[in-house]
Amino acid sequence: MxxxxxxxxxxxxxxxxxxxxxxxxxxxxxxxxxxxxxxxxxxxxxxxxxxxxxxxxxxxxxxxxxxxxxxxxxxxxxxxxxxxxxxxxxxxxxxxxxxxxxxxxxxxxxxxxxxxxxxxxxxxxxxxxxxxxxxxxxxxxxxxxxxxxxxxxxxxxxxxxxxxxxxxxxxxxxxxxxxxxxxxxxxxxxxxxxxxxxxxxxxxxxxxxxxxxxxxxxxxxxxxxxxxxxxxxxxxxxxxxxxxxxxxxxxxxxxxxxxxxxxxxxxxxxxxxxxxxxxxxxxxxxxxxxxxxxxxxxxxxxxxxxxxxxxxxxxxxxxxxxxxxxxxxxxxxxxxxxxxxxxxxxxxxxxxxxxxxxxxxxxxxxxxxxxxxxxxxxxxxxxxxxxxxxxxxxxxxxxxxxxxxxxxxxxxxxxxxxxxxxxxxxxxxxxxxxxxxxxxxxxxxxxxxxxxAQALPIGATGQLPEGPALESDAPAPGMVRLAVVGAHLTGQPLNHQLTSRQARLVRTARTAPGYRLYALAGTSPAKPGLARDPDGAGGIEVELWELTEAAFGSFVAEVPPPMAIGTVTLEDGGTVKGFLCEPIALIGAEDITGHGGWRRWLAR
Structure with missing residues (x-):
């Protein structure tokens, strides 16, 4: 047999x-x-x-x-x-x-x-x-x-x-x-x-x-x-x-x-x-x-x-x-x-x-x-x-x-x-x-x-699992994934608005091509603005955070203009909710896309 x-x-x-x-x-x-x-x-x-x-x-x-x-x-x-x-x-x-x-x-x-x-x-x-x-x-x-x-x-x-x-x-x-x-x-x-x-x-x-x-x-x-x-x-x-x-x-x-x-x-x-x-x-x-x-x-x-x-x-x-x-x-x-x-x-x-x-x-x-x-x-x-x-x-x-x-x-x-x-x-x-x-x-x-992680056999058969691991990059049920690009990053002045809502850091990622990053003028605390631009190089560093739908709703209610929450496309083709910026705020702003992210610009 x-x-x-x-x-x-x-x-x-x-x-x-x-x-x-x-x-x-x-x-x-x-x-x-x-x-x-x-x-x-x-x-x-x-x-x-x-x-x-x-x-x-x-x-x-x-x-x-x-x-x-x-x-x-x-x-x-x-x-x-x-x-x-x-x-x-x-x-x-x-x-x-x-x-x-x-x-x-x-x-x-x-x-x-x-x-x-x-x-x-x-x-x-x-x-x-x-x-x-x-x-x-x-x-x-x-x-x-x-x-x-x-x-x-x-x-x-x-x-x-x-x-x-x-x-x-x-x-x-x-x-x-x-x-x-x-x-x-x-x-x-x-x-x-x-x-x-x-x-x-x-x-x-x-x-x-x-x-x-x-x-x-x-x-x-x-x-x-x-x-x-x-x-x-x-x-x-x-x-x-x-x-x-x-x-x-x-x-x-x-x-x-x-x-x-x-x-x-x-x-x-x-x-x-x-x-x-x-x-x-x-x-x-x-x-x-x-x-x-x-x-x-x-x-x-x-x-x-x-x-x-x-x-x-x-x-x-x-x-x-x-x-x-x-x-x-x-x-x-x-x-x-x-x-x-x-x-x-x-x-x-x-x-x-x-x-x-x-x-x-x-x-x-x-x-x-x-x-x-x-x-x-x-x-x-x-x-x-x-x-x-x-x-x-x-x-x-x-x-x-x-x-x-x-x-x-x-x-x-x-x-x-x-x-x-x-x-x-x-x-x-x-x-x-x-x-x-x-x-x-x-x-x-x-x-x-x-x-x-234990390499255990199935039941008493002595046979190890042969099928692929069960993996997914999808958010957990009832959760929303949010891309942050500036003042809400870990260690930055507004990060507490996420942590106070029990949000969880998932990982660091990058945007797909088609985005530019700007240092906005006259903001306190200092903030960048992420904007869509077909000619943008992309690859802007973001952090992906996960929070409940209710926490996400209360978070969005606190976002002041000229910032807005929209949909951001990531390097791997996936989409998440994320910070974008109204075009009017880009007047007088500095294009910092070449730095690849807000942290690198701050450390310049």
Missing amino acids: IMINLEIAALSAAYADGSLTPEAVLDEVYARIAARGERPVWIHLVPQADAARQLEAASARKAAGAELPLFGIPFAVKDNIDVAGLPTTAACPDFAFVPDRSATVVQRLIEAGAILIGKTNLDQFATGLVGTRSPYGACASVFDERYVSGGSSAGSGVAVGAGLVSFALGTDTAGSGRVPAAFNNVVGLKPTKGLVSTSGVLPACRTQDVVSIFAGTAGDALAVLQAAGAYDEADAYSRKAPPAAVQPASWPVGFRFGVPADGLEFFGDEAAAALFRSAVERLTALGGTAVEVDFAPFREAAQLLYSGPWVAERLAAIRGFAETKPDSIHPVVRGIILGAAKIGAADAFDGFYKLAELTRRAEAEWAKMDVLLLPTTGTTYSIEELLADPVRLNSNLGLYTNFVNLMDLSAIAVPAGFRDNGPKKGLPFGVTLIGRAFADGALAALADRFHR
């Missing part, structure tokens, strides 16, 4: 150059599954003949000229997501039903050319972060069968970590798309709420649910998100996202990443603590600046998910079944879901008010940072430990994940090395990058840089 790298970018390149066929990939995928066995990873496996028919249909559409960005890519779906003609069990056989239609997200992926291989195991009704609460068997980490796989998207995380599929869909309400990623050494992308339709997804907490993506690399995960994400009128919680939300964005030198100031809880796992310290050092080496933040509002919000009214949403999702067939539900899951019956409407409002207060407190911390870095989990546990103490240990695993959806944040879990000592030696560790809503593409770009 040839060892095929199932990374999406690698498969797509191999299909394009003819060195590999999708048929050969399907043969290997099914051979790997047969060698491993269906249970406990799979609840329902699509027959290979049916998968081949999917491929035939995709090939016909491709031959007809259709754009299929995921052509021939094998994937799996968590079994609380509908697939037409296949049972949806949510890991509860008595609950099972066969839907007539596939979930919107599944349909979009099939339309993109992806090939569905089967439906995967989960903590029953997506209630748990462990992977042990299923009558179809307890999933284990691909690195040690004694340890949990993480849940609730257990089978999906294992399927990618074991190299059985290129990517898999999970769901993530409390961390179910991130914890299995950490325990199986893969990437887990948790999109912003509403970015991917949940039509056809059995709810856990409908107001907090998202469809998550497991993949070998951040680039692969983002490619799936780009294919899967779209506004869906049929989903009341779907949101219209800005176009930049799913595009990679650059991170400037000096970007600020938050680390809790009051210490982190690793539950005695010193090897995990050491790996997190290494992650901080690695992100610093990639150009970041660590800043201490107060984790208290995030921690308190995390506690609300299971101690507050959101547990009642889990009951609302399956109330009829839970009340009429309680014995069909896993005992731990039953205790959590039926325990919500005592939560009243007043309790719910109390919870909403508390969350609003905590989210407001967290705003002060977000003002200090561009991204939050946390362990995905503080530790991991053996299956034996989890079965003996299922609620408390599950709660420990959610410490750094439970608050994210409640606070409407985006996140991506990424591998961060392996424990090299202690009782859990050889098990993987992961961190999560957390950002504001709709920062999904920007987070993926940073996660990709972090992941590649």
